[in-house]
Amino acid sequence: MTTATLERAADNAMTFEDIQAFLFAEARALDDRDWDTWLAFYHKDCPFWMPTWDDEDKLTEDPANEMSLMYYPNKQGIEDRVFRIKTDRSSATSLPEPRTNHYLSGIEVLSRDGSQIDLRFNWQTLSYRYGKTDQHWGTSFYSIDTSGPKPLITDKKVVLKNDHIHHVIDVYHI
Numbered sequence: 001m002t003t004a005t006l007e008r009a010a011d012n013a014m015t016f017e018d019i020q021a022f023l024f025a026e027a028r029a030l031d032d033r034d035w036d037t038w039l040a041f042y043h044k045d046c047p048f049w050m051p052t053w054d055d056e057d058k059l060t061e062d063p064a065n066e067m068s069l070m071y072y073p074n075k076q077g078i079e080d081r082v083f084r085i086k087t088d089r090s091s092a093t094s095l096p097e098p099r100t101n102h103y104l105s106g107i108e109v110l111s112r113d114g115s116q117i118d119l120r121f122n123w124q125t126l127s128y129r130y131g132k133t134d135q136h137w138g139t140s141f142y143s144i145d146t147s148g149p150k151p152l153i154t155d156k157k158v159v160l161k162n163d164h165i166h167h168v169i170d171v172y173h174i
Contacts, residue, residue, distance in 0.1 A: 014117060014146050020107055022144070022151055023121065027102035030171070035082045039075070043145060043152040048072040050158040050174065059159065069160060069169065081171055098129035115147035116154070125174060136174060137161050 014022070022041075029038035042048075050070040051060040060066035063073075072078050085097070106122040124137040143155035158174050 014144075014151060016107075016109065019109065019117065019119065019144070020104075023104055023107060023119075023142075026153075027104060027123075031100050031102055033097060035086055039079060039082060041153050042075045042078060042156075043154045044075045046075050046078070046152070046154050046156060048078050048156045048158075048171075050160055053163055069163065070158070070171070078171070085170070096129065098127035098134075100125055100127045110141075115145055117144045117146065118142070119144065123174070135162070136169065138174065140174075 026038065026041045029035075029041070047063075048070065049063050049072075050068060051063065052067045052069050054060055054066075060068060063071040072081065103124045103126075104121050105124075106120075108120050110118040110120055112118075119142045120139060121142075122137070122139050124135060127134045127136070138161040139159045141155075141157040141159075142153050144151050145154045160169070160174065
């Protein structure tokens with residue numbers, strides 16, 4: 001994001017183009033495996049939740065008491081996951097890391113309330129590893145706080161639409 005974009009965001013006046021640039025920059029950080037930059041998009045209290053589908057094709061609603069594909073109650077959980085990716089200290093880490101490409105579409109501003117912006121958008125991620133290309137797609141719901149010096153994600157819910165997966169799915173796949 002440019003300095004002008006960040007300054008506008010600090011004035012709570014993020015335009016649609018600013019929001020789009022913010023989302024594209026987050027996706028680019030994942031594709032570039034620029035973990036520190038990616039983490040800087042998140043507020044310290046941001047939950048990161050990917051619910052699962054129950055037997056009736058409904059999403060689970062309570063990450064504390066129901067199954068989730070991913071759930072981190074705050075940024076510390078996300079930071080721990082990134083630490084494990086960076087240091088190869090997880091059996092779930094894919095080595096070598098897949099090359100990914102994120103595509104975003106259908107970006108919608110659902111609401112604006114003071115310095116909070118609620119969004120939804122569709123995404124597709126292609127990943128390549130060991131000569132094989134996989135794809136994942138879904139819809140994400142973000143809340144962004146624009147009250148500080150730069151916008152921060154304060155809530156992230158990712159709905160994976162193709163949840164029949166044949167390997168571990170990680171933060172860079174979504």
